[in-house]
Amino acid sequence: MIADARAARALAAGSSLGRMEHAPVSRVEIAWYMVASYDRNPIHVDEPFAKSAGLPSVVGQGMIPLGYLASRLVAAVGHRRLRGLGGDFIGSVLPDEALVTEILLEDASEREGGVELRWKLAAENAAGAVRLRGWARTFHEDSDAVRG
């Protein structure tokens, strides 16, 4: 785990946490995400509605790849060190579409008491069509005694 400032400083800009292939996003997961997020937009489950909105089918939430990326970051740095997260939902996630996520270290900045790392996040489908571009900030203290 990239815990304290020393571990953070040891990373070179451009380092990758690796590409990860995710199993296809199912319609059941899309429906569960609606419930989990109090989303009442029929565009995620209602085919005639989605077509009337000009889409080829229902669409999944951009929040799904953002959630995968956030989970990967937490695994890499620990929950408490994640300070900011964001994503632009560039292309619609389609049902039964397998996603590939990647996390790259953009740069590191010295701050009072530690180091801030800035990360670039990306999600594509298997054909390379971009679904999400995002970012994250993590903070790594000089004296990091706490896990989690």
Place this chain on the structure above:
Amino acid sequence: MTAAPGTRFDDFTFRIESSKVDELCFALRERNPEYRDARSAAAAGHRGMPVPPTFLNSSIQSSITGVNPVDALGISRRRALHAGQEYEYLAPIYVGDVLTGTTTLTEVSEKEGRSGGLRFLTLETRFRRDGVEVAVVRNRVVERLGRADA
């Protein structure tokens, strides 16, 4: 309601329920035991069970105040897409915490796209616990306005 920047919605207060965390974990295939098992969370150094980073959102207010900001602004579901989302984490939050959120329409802009006008809106929700801000969530929505000649 017109979509004027500065439009503010009613405060909403809720408790973070473990059942909502379970739902999100299922949807995201989240396997981290810290979110669902108190002993795992304690072993990882948390003072409670934390929540996944994308747990907070502004839509919970629709079930509390009866008002969803996107609907209240008159944005059609057929013409709107979730364009992006941002989080600032100011303090750890845990299952069982009681949070109060305040949502404000902070930005509105329009531009001409290839297939007509687009309007971009940012709804910012600031969450606080015991009066202290713990997180900020920005929900960006894009609305297709259609062609001027349509």
